[in-house]
Amino acid sequence: MNLKHLLFLFIFSIQASIAQEKTSSISSKKSLSKDLSPHIAGKLIINMKAGTIQADLKLSNLPALDTAFRIRLHHGMNIKFMEDSTGFVRFNNRPLGDVMDYRPYSNQRYLVSPQTIRISYTGAFPIYTDTMNLVDYKSIIALNGETLRATEESKWYPVIYDTKNDRELEKLSYDISIDCQDCKTIYINGTSAKPGPIANFKSTTPRALLLFMGNYSKQEFPGSDFLNAKMQENIAASFDHQITGIKTFYEQRLGVPYKEKIVFxxxxxxxxxxxxxxxxxxxxxxxAVAGLPFSKTIDPKTGKLNHFVRFSFYAHELAHYYFGNVFVPNSTLRDFFIESTAEYLSVKAAEHEYGKDSTRSSIKFKKGLLGENKVIPLSQFTDKDEMNDAYRYAYGPLVLLALEKKVGEEKVYRMLQNTLKNKDQNSNYDFFTKIIKDAGIPLSIWKEFEANVFNEINPAKAFRDL
Structure with missing residues (x-):
């Protein structure tokens, strides 16, 4: 169980059990610019009672890839046909966990990635009501008699895999129509949930596609939508108020409007x-959560989330609007700029709401996770995939908290503001030192901090003053 899981476990219950989660909200794979993101269009027909999915989907705006590219689809989907702009194509396939890897070919030659590719397929999935599955995790297409849940990890839609760069192009713009005659509400990530049985969903912003549909209602508020939450209106309003407060806190500290509505x-x-x-x-x-309802996380007396760690979790995920969306890092310090910054901001948001005791608790928890383990100094990373979870979620934010103690909160926020203003820069150590300088941190102070913290391989020694 990695650190992200531990944090989530601590949020919802000390006794809680977390199912396996392969990726976070922000993919660890290489990011694509919007211009290179594929588009998907077509139709799905879903029968909730039978557990069947029929799909006819077309991928377009595909990047130029050589014959090593693959198409990934859930192993429960049976392909009726696959075609490119010239006509039908054949394919080889091999199992890969919950998905199948397809490699298209024609005239005994593997294809380079075509401009468009259309796939028609059908899948049938078990419905779990009285008899339950042994596990539930993000890659499962889950039907429980009331709802269907399918995420980008389940590959309910075809996903291009770039083998040479080890990246899944799971974020797409889309124009998808869904026909589900036994669905009250239908939702695709990145748009508003719509009433069934037939709905069309469009987004020009590339999204990882989460599908959630069935017999449930939507509750709408200014900053948030709640799907299947069944909350009393006053509790839902209090929850939304907390989320709006986090957004406002970030807007004021970072100077960039928060233009994303969160769906719970x-x-x-x-x-x-x-x-x-x-x-x-x-x-x-x-x-998304299962088990502990959202309604149980709000203290009805105060109208606040009933533990600062729950608040911190939501604050961390909301921070990804800025680090992972407004600023998309692309080099050796990618994971520091995605996850460590978001975790630092979540600690500061919780401190604003609950006081400095929450920060002291967070520091103690993160120090405990690091222990006496040695780390690689930020200046010595040569590969964006070198950072493990402990580094991203514990060491990285502690570095920023230590820097704050050295130079003050205002200069750290200025550094983060400068990061957001430099969207097209390579997120390497040179970039880090540039935003440090631009934040007005004196060179002598920075060099001292760099020597005593950044280049110290023992976290216990680096953070002894925190």
Whole structure:
């Protein structure tokens, strides 16, 4: 279980059990610019009672890839046909966990990535009601008799895999129509949930596609939508007020408007859970949980989230609007600029709401996770995939908190503001030192901090003054 899981576990319950989560809201794979993101269009026909999905989807605006590219689709989907602009193509396939890897070919030659590719397929999936599955995790297409849940990790839609760069192009713009005659509400990540049985969804912003549909209602508020939450209006309004407060805090500190509406999705897991067990995942801007209802996380007396760690979790995920969306890092310090900055901001947001005791608790928890383990100094990273979870979620934010103690909160926020203003820069160590300088941090102070913290391989020694 990695640090992200531990944080989530601590949020929802000390006794909670978290199902496996392969990725965070922000993919660790290489990012694409919007101009290079594929587009997907077509139609799905879904029968909730039978557990079937029929799809006819067309991918376009595909990047130029050589014959090593693959198409990934859930192993429960049976392909009727696959065609490019010249006609039908054949394909080889091999199993890969919950998905199948397809490699198209024609005239005994593997294809380079075509400009368009259309795939028609059908899948049938079990419906879990009385008899439950042994596990529930993000890659499962989950039907529980009331709702269907399918995420980008399940590959309910075809995803191009770039083998040479080890990246899945799972974020797409889309124009998808869905026909589900036994669905009250239908939702695709990145748009508003719509009433069934037939709905069309469009987005020009590339999204990882989360599908959630079935017999549930939507509750709408200024900063948030709640799907299947069944909350009393005053509790839902209090929850939304907390989320809006986090957004406002970030806007004031970073100087950039928060233009994303967050969707909170509550679903019944297909794995049996005890009363205090819960798990969840994030496909930004959707935050999904099973087990502990959202309504149980709000203190009705104060109207606040009933623990600062829950607040910190939501604050972390909301921070990804800035670091992961407004600023998309692309070099050796990618994970520091995505996750460590978001975690630092979540600590500051919780401090603003709950006081400095919450920050002291967070520091103690992160120090405990690092222990006496040695780390690679930020200046010595040569590969963007070198950073592990402990580095991203504990060491990185502690570095920023230590820098804040050295130079003051205002200069750290100025550094983050400068980051957001330099969207097209390579997010390497040279870039880091540039934004440090631009924040007005004196060179002598920075050099001292660099020597005593940044280049110190023992976290206990580096953070002894925190």
């Amino acid at each position: 999705l509550e679903h019944k897991a297909i794995q049996t859970y005890g009363p205090n067990q819960s798990w969840g995942f994030v496909t930004f801007p959707t935050i």
